[in-house]
Amino acid sequence: MESVIEVNQLVKKYRKAEKPAVDGISFEVGKGEFFALLGPNGAGKTTTISILTTTLTKTSGSVRIAGWDIEKDAAQVRRNVGIIFQNPSLDLDLTAEENIRLHASIYGVFPYRPLYRMMPAAYRKRVEELAEVVGLRDNLFRKTRGFSGGMKRKLEIMRSLIHKPQILFLDEPTQGLDASARQSIWAYLKQLRQEENLTVFLTTHYLEEAEEADRVCMVTGGRIAVLGTPDKIKRQLAGPERIMLGSEELESLKSELDGLGVAYEQQQDTLAVFPGQRSAQQIVSGIRTPLSRLDIRQPTLEEAYLSLIQGGEAV
Ligand SMILES: Nc1ncnc2c1ncn2[C@@H]1O[C@H](COP(=O)(O)OP(=O)(O)OP(=O)(O)O)[C@@H](O)[C@H]1O
Numbered sequence: 001m002e003s004v005i006e007v008n009q010l011v012k013k014y015r016k017a018e019k020p021a022v023d024g025i026s027f028e029v030g031k032g033e034f035f036a037l038l039g040p041n042g043a044g045k046t047t048t049i050s051i052l053t054t055t056l057t058k059t060s061g062s063v064r065i066a067g068w069d070i071e072k073d074a075a076q077v078r079r080n081v082g083i084i085f086q087n088p089s090l091d092l093d094l095t096a097e098e099n100i101r102l103h104a105s106i107y108g109v110f111p112y113r114p115l116y117r118m119m120p121a122a123y124r125k126r127v128e129e130l131a132e133v134v135g136l137r138d139n140l141f142r143k144t145r146g147f148s149g150g151m152k153r154k155l156e157i158m159r160s161l162i163h164k165p166q167i168l169f170l171d172e173p174t175q176g177l178d179a180s181a182r183q184s185i186w187a188y189l190k191q192l193r194q195e196e197n198l199t200v201f202l203t204t205h206y207l208e209e210a211e212e213a214d215r216v217c218m219v220t221g222g223r224i225a226v227l228g229t230p231d232k233i234k235r236q237l238a239g240p241e242r243i244m245l246g247s248e249e250l251e252s253l254k255s256e257l258d259g260l261g262v263a264y265e266q267q268q269d270t271l272a273v274f275p276g277q278r279s280a281q282q283i284v285s286g287i288r289t290p291l292s293r294l295d296i297r298q299p300t301l302e303e304a305y306l307s308l309i310q311g312g313e314a315v
Contacts, residue, residue, distance in 0.1 A: 001030035004167055004199050005052065010061035012047050012222075020059065021047045023222035029215075031166070032197040036204060036213035040309050044222040045203040046086070049171050052201070053083050066166050079107070082160030082168045086175060088152045090159075092145040096136060099144060100127060100159045109163040116141070123162075130158040134188055150181030157185065161192070167199040168192075174206065186212070207301045216301070218308055225308055230301050237307045238299030243273040243280050246293030253289040260286050272297075 005028060012022040022044045029035045037045050050056035052063055054074045063070045066080035090099050097116055105112035110123040131137045134154040144155065153173060160168060174182040192198050210216050210230065217227040226233055246269060247253045253271060257264050262283055264273040270293060275283055280296055
């Protein structure tokens with residue numbers, strides 16, 4: 001897969017800081033990929049995303065975005081990325097559309113005209129398409145001061161996509177939004193990824209959002225602790241799947257499991273069985289004791305994340 005983000009041995013040491021906020025990280029993100037950067041407070045996520053979007057200078061290392069060097073070709077990098085930061089940065093005295101128009105002309109995507117109807121047809125078409133998908137069509141010409149948090153976020157997403165960037169950077173984009181606003185923003189981003197092959201680079205504290213990612217990179221203390229698909233991370237950090245067994249005759253079940261030589265752990269009236277090299281089917285077919293519960297539980301990303309931050313050290 002073609003890489004659109006290439007980060008090599010990136011280091012950022014703030015002035016007067018004792019140790020680097022970002023301490024030699026390297027990774028690549030492929031075109032169209034959904035990549036999530038996850039980590040506890042102070043891990044270095046905002047620092048990393050700020051360097052990648054040219055709003056902060058690095059100490060050392062190299063970064064290429066859409067093939068362009070973030071320092072030598074900063075203008076081209078900016079043309080190819082859309083950015084949504086933690087704090088909304090809309091002008092509340094302008095209408096939704098005016099906010100977008102201003103942004104589009106600052107970026108040099110469309111020339112500024114004082115009225116919407118005087119803007120080029122291509123601009124109006126893009127605005128209307130985006131407004132339709134995010135569901136802001138009826139509010140496009142209203143002042144943003146009265147917008148809810150969710151509406152403001154949707155407008156920011158529209159604004160960040162007006163110049164058809166290849167990569168969208170989102171720094172905790174759904175912070176402070178309710179579950180339904182979060183869900184509709186994610187549904188919209190999914191649609192864009194499918195329709196425009198957009199690459200999405202996300203930092204988040206919401207683990208269920210990272211669960212949807214193609215790959216997750218967990219950072220702690222400015223270093224990569226683990227990088228891979230959510231499935232790989234779960235297996236690596238939270239251990240393998242468990243078979244959850246319940247029975248009215250728990251003692252008999254335990255002695256059968258002992259006889260089969262499989263490891264298990266009692267959790268109240270349920271036994272969590274660790275299948276090891278065997279399949280769940282092989283284990284269950286060796287059991288005669290009647291079962292009242294049988295299910296297979298995968299570790300969640302939440303469990304993986306907790307085991308990482310409690311463990312503290314890089315895996
Ligand atoms: N402008 C700054 N000057 C000095 N140190 C800073 C500055 N910005 C961040 N830091 C430090 O760099 C480290 C990484 O911070 P950063 O904001 O990148 O982490 P984060 O993972 O985004 O955290 P959060 O989830 O809380 O946003 C922290 O120790 C922080 O205190």
